[in-house]
Amino acid sequence: MIQINGHRKMQNAYNVATQECADCPIRHRAVCARCEEDELAQLEEIKFYRNYEAGQTVIWSGDKMDFVASVVSGVATLTQTMEDGRRQMVGLLLPSDFVGRPGREGSPYDVVARTDLVMCCFRKRPFEDMMNRTPHIAQRLLQMTLDELDAAREWMLILGRKTAREKIASFMSIIARRDAVLSTGRMTSCTFDLPLTREAMADYLGLTLETVSRQVSALKRDDVIRLEGKRRVVVPDMGVLLEEAGDDCDGGLLV
């Protein structure tokens, strides 16, 4: 059985005072992953950190963005809103994920910190300049964008074709998978914290918060999951959860 750190408070152990890229927890997965020492030194000169509290809006939809950034620790979301208030989350930003688009002024989405959040920011213009002369950055950004596109497409299947129960199971599978990159070997059980409120999960999955609550309760009743408090989830058997998600069970964690 593995045990994964919670998202809520304790995970922001990375101190902003720690300015060394070499010690950065996302050094090898973020947009800078492929950079050499000298390239890293250049990035180090134009970077700065920002902290946000859980609930704070990082960027308002339509606002001008004068920086791009990597999530160092914490969880943020991208959300789209219709005039009548209907909302759909369109991006879930976990540590190492990149925010902002080179070559574009504003953000079309609200970016909201869901937990306390540390971002490693670069002013947009210097970053764009550097990208143009540093293929390692552009290459890594392309790779990450393609990964995001794959994730978006998996998400589209969830939104378009899965039942409420399958949506919840799929979401939990995704969280488990992303949290478990540090996993050692194969295991069947797993514990993690939900990084989102029921309402945010509803925005993620195209449901109402009531339906989310009901389906979480149903999965608990059927012993697919167990709850410790409202947020901590224990999955006795990941295979069962993946089955409930409607995914190929030989995919995912058990490969």
Next chain:
Amino acid sequence: MIQINGHRKMQNAYNVATQECADCPIRHRAVCARCEEDELAQLEEIKFYRNYEAGQTVIWSGDKMDFVASVVSGVATLTQTMEDGRRQMVGLLLPSDFVGRPGREGSPYDVVARTDLVMCCFRKRPFEDMMNRTPHIAQRLLQMTLDELDAAREWMLILGRKTAREKIASFMSIIARRDAVLSTGRMTSCTFDLPLTREAMADYLGLTLETVSRQVSALKRDDVIRLEGKRRVVVPDMGVLLEEAGDDCDGGLLV
């Protein structure tokens, strides 16, 4: 009133015999858009054309892809399928769109020609090599991938939060917009051909084909659209259609 070419047969006017990139209809929008003359000459050496008939599968999910390609003319789709047969379209490929991912072996999606289709193909390895030494290609691919990601996110809002009627109206707005790049100035009415069957539209929108059919009929009954045959759509007032789509009406065509 503008008149846009149909998708079905006539649009494949681009002859495969026409091998000159300079004459290529997608020269300025495809992955090669930023290439200089000499770069184009290099691409020209590794490219080859392939033709597919409507309905043909270009790539099977899971298959090894030994090439990447641009859509020259026609329409193709990316589709994901669950074990029990539920399907969700996750990509709509129109002329100039790019297929395939550098640095990956197989395709996770079925790629299907929805009309007769001409593709400009590059063997993967030579293309990747060229990408590594040609920033213009990598830059353009990044830009196109970011655009696709934006489209995917708009699509997620449609799938997650819109009603069946809004989904149909949104789809028609998207087709109208993508067809109308050649539009001159502002106009309110518009004519186009639906590039997909009712069933494929259902896969696109996360609906059943019956619901698609019903909602198309409803939009016709309410005079939001008119039909000429089953596929040709006349929109008397794009503003009304955009309203039905639930989008910001000051966006889209009327800016």
Next chain:
DNA sequence: CGACGTGTTGATTCCTGTCAATACTCGTGG
């Protein structure tokens, strides 16, 4: 003509949304 692919329409079911009441936790302040 009959088979097939495509599309339309109707009757019915059921999943999820909507509206509403209640519980729990955590601060704040009397």
Next chain:
DNA sequence: CCACGAGTATTGACAGGAATCAACACGTCG
């Protein structure tokens, strides 16, 4: 100390929209 309110979560009753099952229309092609 407890009352109070805000934010979060659970659960119930009910309604509605889309899925399902089914019949039928239309055009093409053998």
